[in-house]
Amino acid sequence: MKPLFVFSVVSSILLVACGSSGDGNNAVTQPEIGDNNFEGLLESSSSLDMGGNGDVFVSSSSNALMSSSSVNISSANIEVSPESVVRGVMTDSRDGKTYKIVSIGSQIWMAENLNYEVKDSYCYNNSVDSCAKYGRLYTWAAAVGKSEEECGQKKCGLIGEVRGVCPKGWHLPDSSEWDELYSAMGRKPYAMQAKDVAEWINATDAYGFSVLPAGSFLYVNDSFGLDDGTWAWFWSSTEGTDVSAYGWYVAVLAGGAGVSFGSKRNGNSVRCLSSLDAGENGSLFVSSSSNDLMSSSSVNNSNVIPAVSPESVVMGVMTDSRDGMTYKTVTIGSQTWMAENLRYYDGAYSYCYNNSSKCSYCFDDPGYDYDCAKYGRLYTWRAAMDACPSGWHLPSNDEWNALYSAMGNSPYVMQAKGVAKWPDATDAYGFSALPAGHYYSGGFSFVGVNVDFWSASEYNSIYANSWYLSASEARISYLDKNATDYGVSVRCVQNTI
Numbered sequence: 001m002k003p004l005f006v007f008s009v010v011s012s013i014l015l016v017a018c019g020s021s022g023d024g025n026n027a028v029t030q031p032e033i034g035d036n037n038f039e040g041l042l043e044s045s046s047s048l049d050m051g052g053n054g055d056v057f058v059s060s061s062s063n064a065l066m067s068s069s070s071v072n073i074s075s076a077n078i079e080v081s082p083e084s085v086v087r088g089v090m091t092d093s094r095d096g097k098t099y100k101i102v103s104i105g106s107q108i109w110m111a112e113n114l115n116y117e118v119k120d121s122y123c124y125n126n127s128v129d130s131c132a133k134y135g136r137l138y139t140w141a142a143a144v145g146k147s148e149e150e151c152g153q154k155k156c157g158l159i160g161e162v163r164g165v166c167p168k169g170w171h172l173p174d175s176s177e178w179d180e181l182y183s184a185m186g187r188k189p190y191a192m193q194a195k196d197v198a199e200w201i202n203a204t205d206a207y208g209f210s211v212l213p214a215g216s217f218l219y220v221n222d223s224f225g226l227d228d229g230t231w232a233w234f235w236s237s238t239e240g241t242d243v244s245a246y247g248w249y250v251a252v253l254a255g256g257a258g259v260s261f262g263s264k265r266n267g268n269s270v271r272c273l274s275s276l277d278a279g280e281n282g283s284l285f286v287s288s289s290s291n292d293l294m295s296s297s298s299v300n301n302s303n304v305i306p307a308v309s310p311e312s313v314v315m316g317v318m319t320d321s322r323d324g325m326t327y328k329t330v331t332i333g334s335q336t337w338m339a340e341n342l343r344y345y346d347g348a349y350s351y352c353y354n355n356s357s358k359c360s361y362c363f364d365d366p367g368y369d370y371d372c373a374k375y376g377r378l379y380t381w382r383a384a385m386d387a388c389p390s391g392w393h394l395p396s397n398d399e400w401n402a403l404y405s406a407m408g409n410s411p412y413v414m415q416a417k418g419v420a421k422w423p424d425a426t427d428a429y430g431f432s433a434l435p436a437g438h439y440y441s442g443g444f445s446f447v448g449v450n451v452d453f454w455s456a457s458e459y460n461s462i463y464a465n466s467w468y469l470s471a472s473e474a475r476i477s478y479l480d481k482n483a484t485d486y487g488v489s490v491r492c493v494q495n496t497i
Contacts, residue, residue, distance in 0.1 A: 079186040080105040082206040092116060092167040101274075102208045105184040107177070108274035110170070111210050118142050118165055122217045122267045124224050134214035137224075137267030138165060140245040143172055143235040152264055154242050162237035166272035173273040175238040175259050178248040182257060185209075189256030199230045211250045217267025233260065233268045307408030308333040310428040320344060320389045329494075330430045333406035335399065336494040339432050341376025344387055375436035375447070378487030381464040384454040388492035395493045397457040400467045407431075411469060421449050433469050439487030452488035 086103040090110070100111035113135025120142040123131035141151040145164040150156065164172040173181075185191040185207055193203035194210040211232045217224055231251045238246040240261050247268060249260040262268065314331040318338070328339035379387055384394055395403075407413045407429055415425035416432040437447035450470035457465045463481040466488055482488060 078105065078180070078183045080184040080207075082191075085207050087111070087208050090167075094167060100208070100210070104181060104207050104209070107181060107184070108276070109181065109209065110272045111208055113212070113214060114138075114165065114270040114272055116165060116167070120148060120267075121165075122224075124215050124217075134212055135269055137214070137217045138235065138270050139217075139219075139267055140235055140264035143268075143270050144237055148265075156239055158237060158239060161275065163275075164237065165270060169275055170272040171275050172235065172237040172270065175236045175246045175248070177273055178234070178236055179259065181209075182248075189250060192250050192257060213251075214269045219263060219265035219267075233262065234271050235268050307410075308406040308429075310413075313429050315339070315430055318389075322389060328430075328432075332403060332429050332431070335403060335406070337395075337403065337431065338392070338492045339430055341434070341436060342379075342387055342490040342492060343372055343376045344389070345372075345377060371447075375434055376489055378436065378439045378444075379454065379490050380487055381454055381458075381482070381484035384488075384490045385456060387490055392492040392494050394454060394456040394490065397455050397465050399493055400453075400455055403431075404467075414469060419448070435470075436489045438482075440483075440485075452482060452486075453491050454482075454488055 084105075088101045088103075089098055090101050091098050095116060097115060099114075102109055102111040115131050115135045117136065118138070120139045121136040122138075123136060124134060139148065139152065141148045141156075143164050144151060144156065144158060144162050146156060161171045162174075163170070166172055182192075188204075188206075190200075190202045190204050191206040192209050192211045193200045193205060194212050195203045195205050197203060197213060199213070213230055213232050215224055215231070216233055232249065234248045234250075236246045236248060240246055243264055244261050245264050246259060246261045248257065250257045316329040316331070316336075317326055318329050319326050323344060325343055327342075330337055330339040388394055404414075412422075412424045413426050413428040414431050414433045415422045415427060416434050417425045417427050419425060419435060421435060433451055433453075435446070435448050436451045437445055437449065438452055439445075450468065452466040452468050455465040455467060459465050459481045462483060464484050466482050
């Protein structure tokens with residue numbers, strides 16, 4: 001039988017599965033696998049209402065407002081109901097191929113194997129029909145977007161999220177992201193498996209992830225194998241040694257599913273993961289008419305998530321009673337925001353030299369120099385939590401997502417015009433984000449390039465969420481996270497009554 005063959009060649013092809021046996025309901029025993037970025041569940045629903053504006057009033061004369069790391073993969077069960085799954089389709093703009101996609105918990109995955117041709121990728125048995133059904137088989141170097149000379153037989157040292165061979169806005173999942181998916185499925189291998197596969201008699205495909213036994217390319221004898229209908233193997237971006245990397249197996253053999261590792265020179269399948277969480281709606285949009293997702297460069301955002309018309313925006317001004325500084329304000333949908341970065345300085349900078357975590361920065365502290373007048377101050381997260389004026393507060397993840405949805409999920413309408421690095425900015429809503437950069441460990445970086453705004457939502461004991469805006473990468477605007485001792489910008493949103 002083929003299963004006996006697989007284990008007989010484990011030592012030569014470095015394909016070792018670390019998993020449980022039986023019904024697959026027990027947690028997979030995981031190895032320590034280096035740095036993994038376990039992304040948590042981000043909040044995503046709108047929570048604001050403009051039923052009352054507090055002390056904000058519409059002027060009678062104009063449309064204006066006035067106002068006084070190395071980690072072990074978690075084996076915890078975070079099971080998601082199959083009824084909550086959202087299905088859809090995306091288009092790879094590079095070659096026009098379309099893929100089914102599925103939103104499971106906080107993640108959005110391709111529900112089919114990638115079939116984008118690059119060097120060092122293969123169709124099983126060199127059959128185009130096999131590629132059409134099972135996708136291509138990639139060496140690890142090809143999967144992470146590198147050459148065999150760069151990564152095939154030596155450590156790459158890749159850090160953070162790796163787009164690799166995936167389309168723009170998607171990335172090759174690391175091992176912890178695979179494990180998060182498995183936890184969302186209740187750690188049941190049969191829930192991952194496509195139905196109507198002869199050897200996968202218990203398959204339910206409950207979440208529409210639809211794993212198929214695609215086989216592998218085995219470099220050791222330059223041939224294709226593991227094609228007995230029992231085995232699927234997917235690369236992760238998590239590197240192991242000079243010659244091996246981690247992946248995820250799904251099989252009848254060895255009891256189900258789990259983290260595995262294999263030779264970088266083998267050819268295995270790729271599933272891409274959206275670089276936006278399911279709640280962010282940056283490039284994947286929930287249809288108002290059905291439980292479907294749509295993702296394509298041709299999708300008109302305003303046709304999917306109703307955006308607030310720029311013509312309905314109400315501009316105004318507010319005064320911070322603590323220091324007399326005035327700020328432009330803007331009401332967009334049900335929210336009223338400051339349209340400038342906060343500049344309030346309470347003398348906390350001196351505490352920074354005393355190792356206080358509650359401090360804020362300007363480029364030539366202390367005092368209000370030109371940069372602070374233009375870009376506002378940069379606050380640590382703990383300072384930011386207390387920085388807004390009375391009647392205003394630091395926005396949560398929900399409130400940032402609500403703002404972005406109201407703007408039709410377009411980063412360009414958030415950006416101030418006249419910024420060299422932001423050539424497509426329209427500032428259609430008057431939010432006027434400026435690339436203020438950030439402060440960390442005694443230095444200022446990325447002024448004129450990008451900006452982070454703190455969220456009130458804490459990520460964990462070390463990090464807090466922030467809203468990131470840039471023009472320099474595929475994920476131009478999304479919920480990010482920063483260490484709480486970073487100095488980043490603050491926009492305040494008005495309290496509701």
